[in-house]
Amino acid sequence: MTLITPAARDALQKWLDHQRALKGASDNTIEAYSRDVAVFLSFMTAHHGEPQGLGAIAKITVSDMRAWMAATRRQDVGARSMARKLSAVKSFYRWLAEREGFEPTAVLATRSPKFSAKLPRPVEAEAAKDLISTVAENAPEDWVGARDSAVITLLYGCGLRISEALSLTRAAVPLGEVLRIEGKGGKERMVPVLPVARQAVAHYVALMPFELGPSDILFRGVRGRPLSPRVVQKSMAQARLQLGLPATATPHALRHSFATHLLNAGGDLRAIQELLGHASLSTTQAYTAVDLGRLLDVYDKTHPKAVAPEK
Structure with missing residues (x-):
């Protein structure tokens, strides 16, 4: 400066x-x-x-x-x-x-350089399950394995960003059926929580060796400090090598996987947009690699200007 x-x-x-x-x-x-x-x-x-x-x-x-x-x-x-x-x-x-x-x-008026958008590469459903179990098996202690498994389950099962998962406090547990998440720019959204995610977090809390107050960060490192995203990334990197998964199988890829698998199962694109906390539908389209035809179909059915008024 x-x-x-x-x-x-x-x-x-x-x-x-x-x-x-x-x-x-x-x-x-x-x-x-x-x-x-x-x-x-x-x-x-x-x-x-x-x-x-x-x-x-x-x-x-x-x-x-x-x-x-x-x-x-x-x-x-x-x-x-x-x-x-x-x-x-x-x-x-x-x-x-x-x-x-x-x-x-x-x-x-200065033109921006052209670049090819990198499409996300979601992890297959079975591979996501294998990652969750493998990180637990690799951990040096049971509570650490339960921790890593819980974090990854939240990423894949709830579509959370890693920063969102690691910012949860002890007051959030026990998890309810819906979780209030503060995302980018302070925007809040409500995310449904699957039973498997609630169970994974509860199992971690039961084994965790630290006493936490309601406002304390929930996920902790081995020395008791708030868990670093880098620790989760390293844990997943080790697991994907063992499973023969590509380098694109990162914590953030699990968020892509959450959205893509929901869409493939018949989920509504607009609803998935809300779950991910995206401001625009085009961002959700990139996350799910949805084809243009599906996007236009959603647009035709939901956009106020596209829906003809009843006579």
């Missing part, structure tokens, strides 16, 4: 506050935005050879944008990451232009 003027730094912070308060951006998103825009502004300072205050920032040209993108790509930044960085810069400039009254066309 040393290459950014106080005025630019202040504007960046106000924009980040705006994203957090009004847009509901998560902490991870805010951190990425802050880093991407700060690096962009620092580049412009070095590129022009002088500090870039708000006046100079407002005069960014197409040539400046091309220079930044070229320099960034030379750092082995992929097309997907480049597109993310450009999106953050555009969002910042759109907000700043409204506040400062300048024309941000040079920035907003």
Whole structure:
């Protein structure tokens, strides 16, 4: 941040506050935005050879944008990451232009690099069950095995993100038939809990050697501290090697699997969207790799403009 003027730094912070308060951006998103825009502004300072205050920032040209993108790509930044960085810069400039009254066309007109979207690879139902049992068998202690099995069961059985599962508190147990989850941006959703998930968590709690208060994080590491996502990832990595599963069989792949298997069993795409906490149906489509025909069918049946009024 040393290459950014106080005025630019202040504007960046106000924009980040705006994203957090009004847009509901998560902490991870805010951190990425802050880093991407700060690096962009620092580049412009070095590129022009002088500090870039708000006046100079407002005069960014197409040539400046091309220079930044070229320099960034030379750092082995992929097309997907480049597109993310450009999106953050555009969002910042759109907000700043409204506040400062300048024309941000040079920035907003910059084209994002094309990239192929990576389709999720769900784990087969039997493979998911094998993973749950294998992580338990691999654990050095019974309670650790019960812990890892419970976490993975929540990912696959409830479609939780790993951060959501690991943020559950002791007060959540015993799990009811429905679990209230706070997802990205503080958005809440209600998720049904299968009996097998309730049993797995109850089994872990019964074996866990630590005394926890209602507000304490439920899943703990071997030393009693809140469980790290990395521990779950390593546990799954070991299990998938034993089972001969591909490297794509990650904790997050279980969330894909939850959605895909529900859809294959006849689940409604809109309902699955709600269960996953997705803001848009297109995101759910990517998660389930649903074909366009199925997506349009749901659209025709549910969208207000597509449904003809009764006469």
